[in-house]
C-alpha cells in the first residue's frame with residue numbers, strides 16, 4: 001500500500017503481497033455442484049507495476065475515511081515523526097542551497113497525492129507562501145479547500161497532471177509522498193520528466209516512499225489499493241531514466257518496528 005504499512009514477511013518467491021489470496025467467485029447462477037469460475041491469481045511473472053489498476057485504486061481511496069488514520073493505513077502515530085523528519089530534511093537542503101537558502105519562505109510548493117493535506121498543514125504551508133494540491137479524490141481535497149496558504153487544487157491523478165503543458169507553477173518544491181506507488185514505472189518516469197519545466201532554479205523534487213524489503217530485490221504489488229512498493233535500487237534507476245540527479249537521500253528514523261522502511265530523496269534536473 002502506498003502508505004505506512006507492515007513489512008511483508010513471506011516474500012521469498014512472490015512479488016505479490018503474500019497476504020493476497022487467489023480470489024475465487026461463483027458464477028451468478030452457480031450452485032454448489034457447478035464449477036467455480038476463477039478470477040485468476042496475478043501471474044507471478046508479471047512485472048508488479050503492470051498489475052496497477054487506477055480504477056481499483058480510486059475505488060479503494062474513495063471508500064477510505066478522510067482522516068489521518070484512514071490516509072495512513074491505520075498508523076496515524078507515524079505522522080509526527082514523519083513530518084519532523086521531513087522538516088529536518090528540507091532544512092538541510094536549504095542550508096546548502098545557493099538559490100533557496102533559509103530565512104525566507106519559499107514562494108510556491110505543490111503537495112502531490114496530498115490526500116487530506118496532512119503534509120500541507122504540517123509542513124508545506126509553514127515553509128511556503130502558497131501550496132497547490134494535486135489529488136484525484138475530491139472528498140480528500142474538500143478537507144483542505146480554503147485553508148490558509150492553500151492555492152490551486154487539481155483533482156487528477158499524477159499520471160494525468162501536466163503542469164508543464166498548462167504553464168503551472170513555477171514551484172520551489174514539489175513534494176511526492178506515499179503516492180508514487182499508484183503509478184506504473186513508465187508513468188512515473190513520464191511524470192518526473194515533466195517536472196523540471198515547472199521547477200524554479202535550485203528547487204527540489206522530493207520523493208518520500210516505502211521501500212520494498214523483498215529478499216530478491218523486487219517490487220511488491222498490493223492489490224488492496226492497487227499500488228506497488230518499490231526497492232531503493234528501482235527508484236534510483238527510474239530517477240536516472242527521468243533525467244534527474246539525486247542531491248540528497250535519507251532513511252526516515254523513528255518509524256515503528258515492523259513497518260516498511262521509508263526513504264526521502266531530493267532530486268534536481270541533471
Ligand SMILES: C[S@@+](CC[C@H](N)C(=O)[O-])C[C@H]1O[C@@H](n2cnc3c(N)ncnc32)[C@H](O)[C@@H]1O
Nearest residue numbers: 002003061113114115118157158177178179182
Ligand atoms: C497514503 S495516501 C498519502 C497522502 C499524503 N501524501 C500523506 O502522506 O498524507 C495516498 C494518496 O494517494 C492518492 N492517489 C491515489 N491514486 C493516485 C494517483 N494516480 N495520483 C496521485 N495520487 C493518487 C490517494 O487518493 C491518497 O490520497
